[in-house]
Amino acid sequence: MFTGIVQAVAKVAAITDRAGLRTFGIEFPEGFTEGLAIGASVxxxxxCLTVTRLTGPNSAEFDVMQQSLAITTLxxxxxxxxxxVERAAKDGAEIGGHPISGHVDFTAxxxxxxxPENNYVLRFAVPPAGLKxxxxxxxxxxxxxxxxxxxxNREEGWFEVWLIPETLRMxxxxxxxxxxxxxxxxxxGTQVVVDTIASEIERRLGPLLPALEAFARERGIAVGDLTAPIATPVIDFNKG
Incomplete structure (x- = not known):
């Protein structure tokens, strides 16, 4: 498990391809690898990748399967x-962000x-299956x-995050x-709630969906709009 607090920026030092596998050689900042061992997670x-070889005082290798290469940016x-980069959280570690498994769901x-002044705003276009x-x-x-x-913005398919200077630095x-x-x-936690609600709606309304869809079409409404989450207003503190 990880905390979502990035600890450093590392560099890709080498890439080696073999049948069905790619090995990354990563160079870390001084002190990042202290106590790092083969089998540890970073x-x-x-x-989340597993250390397969320690190659120097501040470097290590990691093997990545083809599937991981395909579904992530690696x-x-x-x-x-x-x-x-972030090392796996130790027992009792402060969770400064939120618990992260290291299993990427999709790319945006x-x-x-x-x-804006003293801020940095990133907008990400997201697949519909992930935006929910x-x-x-x-x-x-x-x-x-x-x-x-x-x-x-669900209609346009994007979300935004605001970054402070310290986040940009790290x-x-x-x-x-x-x-x-x-x-x-x-x-x-959000995934569990959304999927549970969707499953319960399907269980309870499944037999009624054809009639509901016909009712909605007559009135020019998409069925998804009937169950769409209510948008939370966002306050722009840069406006007077």
Whole structure:
């Protein structure tokens, strides 16, 4: 488990491909690997990877399967790229963000960047299947960083987060560009609630759905609109 508080930015030092497997050699900042052992877990942009070899006082190797390369951003990394890293949380560790498993659910696309004074706003375009788990004021893990969701637009398919200067300093977000893919892990408690409610609605209303859909079509309403979450207003503190 991880806390969602990025501890450092590491660098991809080497990449080796074998049949069905890619090995990343990662260079960490001084002191990051103290006590690190083979078999330990380290989150790389939110993806939990296992140490397979210690290659130096501040470096280690990690093997990644083809499936992980395909469903995360790791497949697009090259030598020299920066990556957010966090070591696995120890028993009794302070949870400064929210509990993160290190299992990425999907990737989003950085759709826009705004820079109000002393703030940095990132907007992410999200697949519809993932957006149903995103709610204003809720948590989401973005490239391994626990962030609070500021605003969600379900019709246009995006959500925004606001970053303070310290978050930019400690992560790779400041170097990201519009169009970049980003790893997203949804908050598990939210997933359980959403999926449980959806399952219960299906169980109770399943036989009535054809009639409900016909009723909605007659009035120009999508059935999904009947159960859509109520939007939470977002206050813009930069406005008078």
């Amino acid at each position: 989150a790389h942009d939110g993806v 497949g697009g990394f090259g030598v020299g790229d920066g990556i957010n 696309t950085l759709a826009a960047i705004r820079q 788990y995103i709610f204003p004021k809720g948590y989401v893990a973005v490239n391994g960083a626990s962030l609070t969701i500021a605003e969600v 992560t790779t977000f400041g170097s990201k560009k519009v169009g970049d893919r980003i790893n997203i892990e949804i908050e598990r």
